[in-house]
Amino acid sequence: MGDIAKGVLGGAWSLLVGWILPTALNLGVLALAVAPSLRRTAVARRLWPDAAPGPMLVLLTASLLCGLVLHALQNLLYRLLEGYALWPARAYEAGCRRARAARSALADRTQLLGLERRARDGTALGPLAAADLVRVRSDPRLARAVRKDRRRTSAQRGLLQERLSRYPVDPAQIAPTRLGNAIRRFEEYGQNRYCLDTQLLSNELTGAAPDKLCRQVELARTSVDFFVALLAGHTAVAVLALATLPAASADVPPLLAAAGGLLVLVPLWYRAAVAATDEWAAAVRALVNAGRKPLAESLGLVLPKELAEERRMWTLVSRFSRIPFHERASALDRYRAAP
Structure with a gap:
């Protein structure tokens, strides 16, 4: 049982709570508010088989598949909400x-x-x-x-x-949206304090830092993922409800009520996602502060005693990872640990 619990609380927990659970909630709203009107359309009658499986099995399967799709598209969703993608x-x-x-x-x-x-x-x-x-x-x-x-x-x-x-x-x-700024504040933390580019060295940092710190960052992000997936699903269900209106004249009031209610909730989930970044920022701050030393050791470096020297070292490490090799990279030799 201990191994099972450990596995559930591992990476699968973030996927389940962050993406599959909100997808199931959105599909539940779709099944209750939109599906009855949607099944009356000619396209749905052709696609929906007469001997369909049980609704719970359909909901479970659809939640799993759609949750995995959203998880694969999370970078695009975040970039859209942060103001980096598809913005004029x-x-x-x-x-x-x-x-x-x-x-x-x-x-x-x-x-x-x-x-x-x-x-x-x-x-x-x-x-x-x-x-x-x-x-x-x-x-x-x-x-x-x-x-x-x-x-x-x-x-x-x-x-x-x-x-x-x-x-x-x-x-x-500064980013154009509140969520973008809330995330950007801890993305720039390592660069601002230590000249450590945590975006460039993200894999190295999480690979060298203690597992507990990495787990804190993952769990903190799960809350933000939940609200991002929830508002994305609400938007999709609302758009589908509005698109169903021309083919469902008898169900116009319920569809309008469902679409309106979902669109009203979208700003609420967005604010909740922004507020949830506070814990994520605290976890990333702890990861940078406490993970620098293990990162330096894993790279074969020794942290200098002076903060100014440490900032110079991380600047050189970031340049070494970002640009092609140059002879000036030999300046890192003064920080390398003895073999």
């Missing part, structure tokens, strides 16, 4: 401008709250801090939000900081 150039640029403006506004609001708290505590503000205080207070775009922020409790102000933390530190890394 103008829409991408407009989304990035909105995201930069939202990040800047959140940063100014949190900065103002901090400066006003220091002023209330009697802490003397330096010239730069005093200038920032005047600048943010005089910004008409923030006046209404600032009035609300001043009435917030400490816990609510912490949530404001949490929203700001879902953006990348580097403004050049």
Whole structure:
């Protein structure tokens, strides 16, 4: 039983909970709300056999197959929701401008709250801090939000900081969507802190890091996968319900209600996916912080004592993996472990 439980809690668990379970839920909605009207169409009557297998067997089989297909297409789904794939150039640029403006506004609001708290505590503000205080207070775009922020409790102000933390530190890394920024913030963590390109060295890092850290990252991502698969399925079922309307005149109200309800839930699942990235970001942060040393050892390197030297080392390692070999790569010799 221990081996069985270990196998269930392995990689199959992420596939089951992240992709197959939400697919089963979406297919259940399809069977209850859309399938009765869909089976009355001429195409469905031709495709659907008279002696069809039991509905539970069909649902189970379809959930398994569609879940595997979604799992194979996960990169495309994520890139679409992050704003990297199938986005027109103008829409991408407009989304990035909105995201930069939202990040800047959140940063100014949190900065103002901090400066006003220091002023209330009697802490003397330096010239730069005093200038920032005047600048943010005089910004008409923030006046209404600032009035609300001043009435917030400490816990609510912490949530404001949490929203700001879902953006990348580097403004050049801003993505056009909230999910894209929430994911990009931990994709840039290793590069920002240690000059370690975790995207380029992802396989090396997860292969060298302790299994517990890798498992934490996998489980944290499963929650995001669940909501991504759920909203993708909701969108597909809603579109199918709307496409069925011309051939199902008698069932128009139920189909409209089903499509409308699913489309209303899509933004909710999107927000849930963005919030679920917090745990994923924490797991990736732990993986980078605690996995650097095993990674260096697996590459035959020794971590320098100085942080600046470590950043130089990871920069050289990233370049060595990204570009063709050059004689300048011999600069890595100073960090290599003794044979």
